[in-house]
């Protein structure tokens with residue numbers, strides 16, 4: 001499907017017009033949950049997840065049969081400042097690795113029966129260094145949002161946006177500093193493994209980026225344009241598109257959360273069809289998730305990106321729906337309920 005926007009103003013309008021979950025499916029799923037053969041609430045968050053998912057799918061007894069993971073890759077002008085432990089060419093090399101099935105995300109998709117697509121965005125043309133001005137023009141960010149929007153398979157029943165981009169934890173930190181409170185130091189982390197000097201450099205680069213892009217402060221889409229990258233914008237476009245197609249989304253780590261936060265800052269509730277898959281080890285992620293009001297499903301110490309933490313959480317969501325839609329009720333099983 002072709003994206004229904006050709007400017008950031010159009011994209012904002014799309015977010016504002018998005019529909020909510022199906023109230024009657026939520027009611028029916030809640031009613032079913034109350035009758036299943038378990039003490040009330042005994043499946044904990046699995047019960048909430050099942051009812052939430054049922055609402056967004058408009059089906060009181062859904063299953064997850066066709067999850068889609070898309071890894072978006074982009075290169076960052078700011079990488080030339082030496083903010084990563086790895087050189088920028090690793091972005092394109094990892095894209096080849098994804099295409100040949102050799103990365104962690106390939107294995108996790110196979111484990112959970114997810115389809116994986118890999119989309120490289122203009123890798124030969126890094127975004128502009130945001131310490132000298134906006135990373136992208138409006139045309140560039142809209143093109144990346146459109147790529148993300150069009151990457152979503154309307155037949156998918158669960159969506160994960162992953163990313164690959166050397167230097168993008170610096171972009172994620174700059175986005176969080178522009179959208180939320182705190183200074184650059186509060187948001188930078190070790191990314192692929194920078195040392196203390198690298199961490200201090202990242203904080204300086206983020207501070208310079210904020211100073212060079214004062215219009216970004218507090219403005220979700222300007223922040224995405226000025227301090228983001230193509231893969232972050234594509235993730236934001238895909239997350240919005242999934243809502244349009246009534247496909248629930250699992251958010252991945254720090255970079256994905258920063259991209260998603262640009263949507264929430266633009267339109268409150270824009271992330272209601274999403275859950276946070278995991279707590280990344282990246283320093284700013286705890287606070288970033290708190291800022292968007294999401295409790296992570298898993299905390300496994302991952303800090304890989306490429307959609308890996310969210311892909312792992314596909315298993316949790318599938319399990320929630322298998323219990324919800326497959327369990328017998330007290331009446332069906334002839335089990336005495338608790339009255």
Ligand SMILES: O=C(O)c1ccc[n+]([C@@H]2O[C@H](COP(=O)([O-])O)[C@@H](O)[C@H]2O)c1
Nearest residue numbers: 084165167168169191192253254280305
């Ligand atoms: O998802 C995360 O929380 C995460 C945390 C640290 C690193 N990464 C990945 O590492 C790359 C960015 O790290 P860096 O050091 O180059 O900014 C990028 O490809 C991300 O997918 C991802």
Ligand SMILES: Cc1cc2nc[nH]c2cc1C
Nearest residue numbers: 086090164192304305306
């Ligand atoms: C090897 C490597 C793999 C990655 N996957 C996501 N980000 C990455 C960064 C590096 C450096």
